[in-house]
Amino acid sequence: MCGIAGFWSPVPLADTGEVVGCLARMALALRHRGPDDSGTWSDGRVGFAHTRLAIIDLTPTGRQPMADEQGRASIVYNGEVYNFAELRRELEAAGQRFRGGSDTEVILRGYLVWGDDVIRRLRGMFALAIWDRARRRLVLARDRLGKKPLVHGWHGGCFFFASEAKAILAWPGFPRRADLSALHDYLTFQAVPAPATAFAGLSRLPPGHMAILEDGKLRLERYWQAPLAQETKARGGEAKEEFLALFDEAVKLRMISDVPLGAFLSGGVDSGAVVASMARAGAGRIKTFTIGFSEDAFDERAVARLVAERYGTEHRDYVVTPDAALLLPLLVWQFGEPFADASAVPSYCVAAIARREVTVALNGDGGDEALMGYPVYRACRLSGALDAVPAPLRKGLAALARALPFGRSSLTMLRRAFRFAQEMGEPRHRRFASWVATFADADKARLYGDALVELGARSSADLLAPYFAGDAPMEAEASAADVANYLPNVLLAKADLASMAASLEARSPLLDHKVVEFALSLPPETRLAGNRTKAFLKDAMAARLPGEILERPKRGFAVPVDAWFRGPLRAMLRDTLGSAAAKARGLFRAGEVESLIARHEGGAENHGNRLWSLLMLELWHRAWIDPAEPPTRPEAPPLHVA
Numbered sequence: 001m002c003g004i005a006g007f008w009s010p011v012p013l014a015d016t017g018e019v020v021g022c023l024a025r026m027a028l029a030l031r032h033r034g035p036d037d038s039g040t041w042s043d044g045r046v047g048f049a050h051t052r053l054a055i056i057d058l059t060p061t062g063r064q065p066m067a068d069e070q071g072r073a074s075i076v077y078n079g080e081v082y083n084f085a086e087l088r089r090e091l092e093a094a095g096q097r098f099r100g101g102s103d104t105e106v107i108l109r110g111y112l113v114w115g116d117d118v119i120r121r122l123r124g125m126f127a128l129a130i131w132d133r134a135r136r137r138l139v140l141a142r143d144r145l146g147k148k149p150l151v152h153g154w155h156g157g158c159f160f161f162a163s164e165a166k167a168i169l170a171w172p173g174f175p176r177r178a179d180l181s182a183l184h185d186y187l188t189f190q191a192v193p194a195p196a197t198a199f200a201g202l203s204r205l206p207p208g209h210m211a212i213l214e215d216g217k218l219r220l221e222r223y224w225q226a227p228l229a230q231e232t233k234a235r236g237g238e239a240k241e242e243f244l245a246l247f248d249e250a251v252k253l254r255m256i257s258d259v260p261l262g263a264f265l266s267g268g269v270d271s272g273a274v275v276a277s278m279a280r281a282g283a284g285r286i287k288t289f290t291i292g293f294s295e296d297a298f299d300e301r302a303v304a305r306l307v308a309e310r311y312g313t314e315h316r317d318y319v320v321t322p323d324a325a326l327l328l329p330l331l332v333w334q335f336g337e338p339f340a341d342a343s344a345v346p347s348y349c350v351a352a353i354a355r356r357e358v359t360v361a362l363n364g365d366g367g368d369e370a371l372m373g374y375p376v377y378r379a380c381r382l383s384g385a386l387d388a389v390p391a392p393l394r395k396g397l398a399a400l401a402r403a404l405p406f407g408r409s410s411l412t413m414l415r416r417a418f419r420f421a422q423e424m425g426e427p428r429h430r431r432f433a434s435w436v437a438t439f440a441d442a443d444k445a446r447l448y449g450d451a452l453v454e455l456g457a458r459s460s461a462d463l464l465a466p467y468f469a470g471d472a473p474m475e476a477e478a479s480a481a482d483v484a485n486y487l488p489n490v491l492l493a494k495a496d497l498a499s500m501a502a503s504l505e506a507r508s509p510l511l512d513h514k515v516v517e518f519a520l521s522l523p524p525e526t527r528l529a530g531n532r533t534k535a536f537l538k539d540a541m542a543a544r545l546p547g548e549i550l551e552r553p554k555r556g557f558a559v560p561v562d563a564w565f566r567g568p569l570r571a572m573l574r575d576t577l578g579s580a581a582a583k584a585r586g587l588f589r590a591g592e593v594e595s596l597i598a599r600h601e602g603g604a605e606n607h608g609n610r611l612w613s614l615l616m617l618e619l620w621h622r623a624w625i626d627p628a629e630p631p632t633r634p635e636a637p638p639l640h641v642a
Contacts, residue, residue, distance in 0.1 A: 003030025005162035012044035062102035079126030082253035146207030146488025188460035229476035250512035262287030267303030270364025326637035340613035347498035366511035370519035384474030395425030433461030451586035562608035
């Protein structure tokens with residue numbers, strides 16, 4: 001796993017020494033992604049920087065930036081290509097001769113033989129850049145599901161790219177300005193959805209895309225798209241066997257490593273399925289890692305032990321007491337953009353603990369979106385069925401629900417039921433967004449100050465409209481929307497940045513693109529059988545996992561943020577959101593923010609997720625927008641574990 005960065009200039013930059021120094025600054029900003037080695041290369045017009053976390057081919061032949069012997073092409077690459085051995089055999093048969101054993105060299109030589117089509121042949125997670133000297137073209141690419149990030153932008157006529165925005169911002173003179181439209185969407189979706197970033201002038205390459213810079217013009221080309229909701233098809237009784245074969249192959253491919261390897265193990269089906277498959281593949285005694293909290297509602301250690309005991313893993317579980325006030329500066333720096341999923345805290349903690357013993361960890365990310373593990377899909381099924389009710393009647397019932405008295409902003413189950421009823425008259429995509437949004441449109445209307453008020457006229461929910469065409473079951477459309485948006489923008493961003501903060505490589509077998517394609521091809525009634533979420537996966541794993549895990553209600557990887565804001569983080573929250581600097585931004589109405597805090601502290605309403613969103617946004621402004629220079633990486637605070 002690595003960090004990559006670089007630039008393209010329309011004319012050669014004059015001071016070669018200064019260019020190398022600027023590339024070194026970009027590499028330094030990404031050192032957490034690759035502490036084992038770093039390198040730079042430039043011909044004055046194009047420059048690459050790289051930091052390396054050595055996983056495959058630990059010899060110097062794996063160093064980057066890498067070029068072929070004739071200098072026809074150069075590459076920087078971040079990720080793992082799991083079918084590189086197979087591709088290497090094809091290339092050797094085509095006459096290519098290799099100097100080392102890295103997957104980087106396989107991609108480079110594959111480009112020389114197959115051109116851009118090499119990207120379509122890769123099975124894994126990656127973000128890369130290739131400079132084709134002969135054709136004077138720069139090719140960027142990102143993996144199909146968006147596991148590895150890639151950001152790009154223009155400044156002063158030059159083009160820049162990097163694994164993380166912070167590396168581009170390290171280039172002298174690159175501006176740092178907040179994109180208010182992107183922040184408007186962040187408040188709905190917990191993170192800024194691609195292709196935007198929180199910084200004006202910087203964009204995110206969407207998953208499954210290439211960006212080709214040629215003759216000074218950049219064009220995007222999609223090379224892969226997840227199957228649409230309309231493309232599901234019935235499968236026979238052999239579907240589970242076919243899925244298990246694909247899944248076991250994906251797990252086995254991700255066990256290739258020249259460094260110590262383990263797995264994250266929660267109390268859920270997904271991570272348990274991964275550990276079970278690792279054991280079946282003959283992985284020996286697997287190292288597994290679980291963290292819990294002193295609050296029983298957030299502690300899954302006892303359930304995780306059921307899988308650890310069944311498969312005889314070398315299990316480690318810990319009670320973590322994170323000092324969030326000390327940890328937040330590191331996370332704000334690490335994510336580099338406002339990020340409102342509070343599970344980033346335990347994600348970093350478990351990665352930091354695992355890194356003490358392993359360099360690679362497999363996880364269970366991806367099962368909920370493609371295989372319908374979220375309870376919201378049940379609501380979508382019911383709501384989609386109500387489309388048969390005449391629109392005027394639905395709108396009348398929604399108006400009645402809006403007129404009823406209840407805690408207007410409480411995120412209890414009662415609130416969710418009312419929200420469901422209120423949205424009955426809306427288009428499908430707006431219904432779905434309202435149920436999952438941190439701040440719905442009506443919430444924003446009350447909250448926004450002068451700086452954002454005009455943006456409130458645009459519904460962030462409309463970004464999801466292309467996935468809800470109305471000619472497929474609504475739950476299937478919601479699943480496809482989550483795979484394309486929530487998965488890469490929130491969950492995979494969290495997994496990548498939290499693990500990279502600890503210099504740990506995280507691998508996700510359930511997000512192998514062949515596994516995802518198969519899962520999305522299953523009819524929704526197979527994935528969501530009756531009222532039973534993730535039914536297909538649970539049935540497929542019936543012989544491999546304890547029944548207590550298979551039938552447990554869905555629980556996220558959460559932290560007690562609600563209690564934190566009534567206890568240890570209460571003063572920090574008030575001091576930060578009530579500060580003169582926060583009020584001067586004009587983003588929010590001070591009285592509404594104060595009311596939100598007071599209602600939460602009173603205990604009758606729960607606004608933990610919303611307050612976390614506002615807190616992370618203000619801390620991001622303080623770290624990345626207000627100072628004259630980009631911040632340096634804070635020291636990682638000690639983890640209190642037992």
